[in-house]
């Protein structure tokens with residue numbers, strides 16, 4: 122096993138896919154010591170890609186190897202394989218009862234993870250988190266839920282770590298709210314990417330080059346989000362300030378409302394929230 126440096130926690134990622142990369146990459150860019158980051162990944166091609174990108178971060182195809190001696194273990198595999206992964210790691214984790222366990226898997230409930238761990242003599246400290254991919258550039262948003270045995274110190278540590286990659290961290294008091302966080306922000310980047318694709322493509326149809334249409338779309342999205350964050354006006358007021366009576370925006374908003382855009386977006390968020398709940402029962 123690799124040696125570690127200083128008193129930063131040793132963090133082991135189980136699964137090194139898109140979301141693990143977003144969090145690991147964000148921590149790495151923020152100066153978390155490389156020697157205190159590790160990941161396991163079964164797929165050779167993916168492991169090689171990650172190891173070229175993060176050359177001094179220890180990696181292995183063995184989940185057991187990376188969790189040994191880890192202070193924090195982050196489960197970052199797909200919901201459908203989490204049960205097998207957790208059961209496979211249980212005996213190794215029982216030898217490290219002080220490790221803080223964090224699951225980022227959509228849907229899967231903490232009671233199921235604890236059941237799969239099957240610890241007899243202690244209750245593992247487990248936190249469920251739903252971050253999003255902009256964590257890779259330090260612009261993530263996440264909801265967090267802690268089981269009752271998690272200590273204030275562990276919550277602070279989790280806030281500090283995820284706070285370095287996510288600008289919004291919101292602890293929820295009941296686990297079911299993590300499904301709603303998933304519907305709004307976990308899946309949320311994809312909604313905005315889809316809208317940006319559609320707006321840029323429409324800009325091309327209206328006569329712009331793709332390059333210009335994309336640049337204008339992205340900056341408009343960024344500017345609107347930053348303005349909404351920094352302004353004292355609420356979202357409705359900000360929208361109305363763009364919308365001159367009988368002007369161009371009004372024509373666009375009428376077109377969108379005619380197609381029932383509010384309901385379309387509402388249904389999308391509820392569909393993702395419900396799918397998160399369904400994943401829990403599907404892979405139990």
Ligand SMILES: NC(=O)C1=CN([C@@H]2O[C@H](COP(=O)(O)OP(=O)(O)OC[C@H]3O[C@@H](n4cnc5c(N)ncnc54)[C@H](OP(=O)(O)O)[C@@H]3O)[C@@H](O)[C@H]2O)C=CC1
Pocket residue numbers: 135136137138139140141161162163164167184197198199200202206225226227251252253254307308
């Ligand atoms: N992507 C996102 O925006 C977000 C994802 N999440 C959650 O994060 C988790 C990971 O998602 P994402 O990164 O997108 O998924 P990915 O499929 O990109 O990453 C998971 C990786 O883990 C690998 N893997 C599978 N089984 C094992 C195993 N037994 N041991 C080690 N590695 C394994 C997978 O290989 P293989 O491809 O062969 O399965 C894959 O490379 C999911 O549970 C998802 O719900 C949460 C928030 C946002």
Ligand SMILES: O=C(O)[C@@H]1CCC=N1
Pocket residue numbers: 227303307308
């Ligand atoms: O689509 C998914 O299931 C994962 C969880 C949230 C974002 N991506």
